[in-house]
Amino acid sequence: MTELLERLSALGFKITPQRRLILEVLQESNRHLSAEEIAELVREIQPSVSVATIYRNLNLLVEIHLVSKLDLHDGPARYELNRGHDHHMVCLDCGTAIKIGACPMQEDIKNIIQEKGFEVSSHHFEITGYCKQCQLKRRIEEDKQKSSR
Amino acid sequence: MTELLERLSALGFKITPQRRLILEVLQESNRHLSAEEIAELVREIQPSVSVATIYRNLNLLVEIHLVSKLDLHDGPARYELNRGHDHHMVCLDCGTAIKIGACPMQEDIKNIIQEKGFEVSSHHFEITGYCKQCQLKRRIEEDKQKSSR
């Protein structure tokens, strides 16, 4: 924790109570939180903190790579402390994001990038489909429909 | 083109002039277009078409896999005709999408998917950054700034 604050300070940013709180909230959670969720949790401790501050600081934290942002395209973006980057399988039904413990940025891809002279600033890999539970749910519903015909 | 319209019809959707236009515009473009850009192009031919119609139909076309949607998270989503699946390097500056002639869906990833029992309906891999030309452009601008100080 102090480490995170030191990183902020080292880059010339001030250590404000708001920033402290945002980082604490992120650290305590083990799932991705939306800005609004973060705001709520922060406000449980310090009710006066404004949403604008949350967004502003999340952007800052993302820029300095302390936090990673995940956009599922189907609602608000979600944030988590940056403990290394991750890719996900996102369920179209329940929205759960399952981590893929692998990254497609391997040799062959890197070579192609170099060939084209492209300057990479980020990459994103995402699989969409249905998680186990929702597959089951769908099958049950399909059976219902069949039997009601 | 007629093929695309037949696909629509086969699925029970009506072939409206608006849908025809949207598909034509997408077909003529070789880059990703935002909904707003598509609207403008469509309106050059048929000015009365509403944005709502554009969005509605783009969503439909994406659902039936005739069109693919690409979200850069830094502005409006972009759309292109689905000519087989491809992955891209997208330039943050000029928006050009350079094809990556490779797919991250290889053995290791497939294994992970199977382990989790995930049912894949689609996947998306995207690299963002700067293309050669725009790298150059940026360097020239940076030099200008330096010399003006």
Next chain:
DNA sequence: TCCTAATTGATATTCATTCTTATTTAGGAT
């Protein structure tokens, strides 16, 4: 040609995020 569900246009609405501005504050300088 008629009929009706599908589709559309126009506009209001939503909702996440950013902007604005006056006020406050962290933390280096004195």
Next chain:
DNA sequence: ATCCTAAATAAGAATGAATATCAATTAGGA
């Protein structure tokens, strides 16, 4: 310890992409 100032904040207005609403129109089968 106090002062000073750029950085940061609170509150709320503004933005902008996308969706919802609803009355009017239309594609295409009967």
